[in-house]
Amino acid sequence: MSSSADDAVVQLTGVARTYEGFPPVEALKPCDLTIERGDFLTVVGPSGSGKSTLLNLIGLLDRPTSGSYVLDGVDVGPLDERQRTAIRGHRIGFVFQTFQLLPHRPALENVMMATLYRASARGDRLASAREALHGVGLAHRIGALPSRMSGGERQRVAIARALAGNPSLLLCDEPTGNLDSATAESVLDLFSQLNAHGITIVLITHDGEVAARGNRTVDIRDGRLTELSRRDGRAS
Amino acid sequence: MAAFVAVLGITTTANSQIDSRFDALSSTQVIVEQQTDDPFLDAADFPDDAEARITGLAGVRAAGLHWALGANTRVSAQPPPAGGRDAVGTISVMAVSPGFWSATGVSVKAGRTFDAALADDRVAVVGEGIADQLGMADVGGQPAVFIDDVPFTVIGVLRSADRVPDSLLSVSIPANVAARYWGRPDPPARMIIATDVGAARTVADQTPVALSAADPDHFKATTAVEARALRDSVSSDLGVLFLVLAIICLVIGAVGIANTTLVAVLERVSEIGLRRSLGALPRHIGAQFLMESTALGAIGGLVGTSVGTWCIVGVSLAKSWTATLTPWTVVAAPFIGAGLGLLAGLYPSLRASRIEPIEAFRR
Structure with a gap:
């Protein structure tokens, strides 16, 4: 973690999350984590270990109990919900295990949803959506309905949707959890490709093989975060 | 909505039917009878x-x-x-x-x-x-x-x-x-x-x-207006009854829309979560569902208006009446429907806007 703060997409300092209750649950113990631009970080850990808590915090879906979070050089701690929502929409692209596509809308419209809540012109939104679909190799499936697509295609549409908003960070929650191994492989290849083009990815998984795709891997166990390996030497 | 229009329309049709029978002649007619039910008067x-x-x-x-x-x-x-x-x-x-x-x-x-x-x-x-x-x-x-x-x-x-x-x-x-x-x-x-x-x-x-200037009590003159006043009060009672019926139909319709929208919200929790994670504010979500229920109400109003109108025509045909429908009932119905949809959508939209983006990740 020697690079300058300017280069960091995510900088967590002493971030912890405790859920109220009797007794209070320390889902995430105070931890530091810096994700640099162009990183492909995988997060592993058994279920209930705090993976989702970390994802929610990074994704601005939840606020930490303590510590500070700087995203793209902005300290998001003191921001109100409205501002956090705007940052979430602009800076973070989500990829879900269950794809979360609207089944009765063609791929293009699903991807265009990414920019629906921005003040951008329809023409621009259309162009960015086409480009994103092209980027995931689905240029020929632009008008297809998700209900007529294979799982791999669906997840590619979902990834295109996450990319269409041109985010700083791609946040993926078990993106291959619902796919068979061959399809999962191709989706992971796509992630590697995207990463090679400079896109920062955080991928949460419980599968060690999937985790090995990243250039960095952190492990969460009982709310404690440890960096396992760092494989630099990727093309960048 | 259909019931609303049909009930109102049939009421107006029936009323105007009665009116047309009454109005033309009755307001210019007086009937004079000899007073026969008073035993102290000689029949004159x-x-x-x-x-x-x-x-x-x-x-x-x-x-x-x-x-x-x-x-x-x-x-x-x-x-x-x-x-x-x-x-x-x-x-x-x-x-x-x-x-x-x-x-x-x-x-x-x-x-x-x-x-x-x-x-x-x-x-x-x-x-x-x-x-x-x-x-x-x-x-x-x-x-x-x-x-x-x-x-x-x-x-x-x-x-x-x-x-x-x-x-x-x-x-x-x-x-x-x-x-x-x-x-x-x-x-x-x-x-x-x-x-x-x-x-x-x-x-x-x-x-x-x-x-009979000497003894006016010998004769009794009645106007149809008196009968008409009675009829008016009866028919306004009837009108109120039908209106209440129509309003009950509307309330049932509104509850139906509210229920449909609420079910839609619950079924689409993950979609709402997705939209929230894509940068939608709670008010965007609320507005979306409010618009959906309003559109539902307006469409229901339109369909109901035509169905109701056909009902009136059908009933009138069967009874050989002249179908009468206040134009305002027809014009207002889709708007009433939309307003009702808006009203019925308030609570479900509120529920929808409170759904957190995290929901998209669950299941």
């Missing part, structure tokens, strides 16, 4: 010049007496003795004064009615159906009709009458002649008065005095 006949007295009142267009002759009167087209007894009682005979014809607004199919000049002659006017029954196609040949063997010349055949349609089913003879041959009216005579529009009430007040 109408004075001989009753018609002239009443016609002289301001606002009166025409007035005429009429009474029915006893049920045992024999009517026949054949001279006695051939006009057998079998004709007894099958055709009724009315005694009417000359003013009766204009007071009841009759139209004549052939010939003429009798006026004051013929009031003391043995002439008769018969209804269209009676003319057929007696075998009189034409009055040109001055056919005769025998009433209790007294011959009368038939001078006219009636086609229609606005009031007292009994004259269409009777042989009518001048009142003076009837009194001469058959005596005092029994049952008692009645007087029908046609007035100018709006004058009925005043005329009714003045009539008993004009007929």
Whole structure:
């Protein structure tokens, strides 16, 4: 973690999350984590270990109990919900295990949803959506309905949707959890490709093989975060 | 919505049906009867010049007496003795004064009615159906009709009458002649008065005095307006009842929309979570569901309006009524539907806007 703060997409300092209750649950113990631009970080850990808590915090879906979070050089701690929502929409692209596509809308419209809540012109939104679909190799499936697509295609549409908003960070929650191994492989290849083009990815998984795709891997166990390996030497 | 429009429409249709039957004639009509239910009064006949007295009142267009002759009167087209007894009682005979014809607004199919000049002659006017029954196609040949063997010349055949349609089913003879041959009216005579529009009430007040200044209680004049006031109160009660029914239908519809929207919200939790994670604010989500329920209400209003209109047309056809529908009911219905949808969507939208983006990650 020697690079300058300017280069960091995510900088967590002493971030912890405790859920109220009797007794209070320390889902995430105070931890530091810096994700640099162009990183492909995988997060592993058994279920209930705090993976989702970390994802929610990074994704601005939840606020930490303590510590500070700087995203793209902005300290998001003191921001109100409205501002956090705007940052979430602009800076973070989500990829879900269950794809979360609207089944009765063609791929293009699903991807265009990414920019629906921005003040951008329809023409621009259309162009960015086409480009994103092209980027995931689905240029020929632009008008297809998700209900007529294979799982791999669906997840590619979902990834295109996450990319269409041109985010700083791609946040993926078990993106291959619902796919068979061959399809999962191709989706992971796509992630590697995207990463090679400079896109920062955080991928949460419980599968060690999937985790090995990243250039960095952190492990969460009982709310404690440890960096396992760092494989630099990727093309960048 | 359909029920709403149908109920309102059928109410207006029925009301206007009743109205049209009432309105045209009733507001210009006064009926005068002898007071018979007071045991301390002697029954008094109408004075001989009753018609002239009443016609002289301001606002009166025409007035005429009429009474029915006893049920045992024999009517026949054949001279006695051939006009057998079998004709007894099958055709009724009315005694009417000359003013009766204009007071009841009759139209004549052939010939003429009798006026004051013929009031003391043995002439008769018969209804269209009676003319057929007696075998009189034409009055040109001055056919005769025998009433209790007294011959009368038939001078006219009636086609229609606005009031007292009994004259269409009777042989009518001048009142003076009837009194001469058959005596005092029994049952008692009645007087029908046609007035100018709006004058009925005043005329009714003045009539008993004009007929019997010494003892006005002998006569009782009633206007149809009194009957109408009663009808109005009944029909407004009925209207309120139907309106309540329509409102209940609306409430049921609104609850239906609210339920549908709420179910939609619960089914689409993950979509809402997704939209939130894509940068949608709670108000975006709320507005989306509010618009959906409003559109649902508006479409329901449109469909309901057409279905309701067809219902009214159908009912009217079946009942051979004239379908009547206030245009405002039709114009307003889709908007009421939209407003109802908006109202019904408030709570579900609120629920939707409170869903957190984290929901997209669960399941």
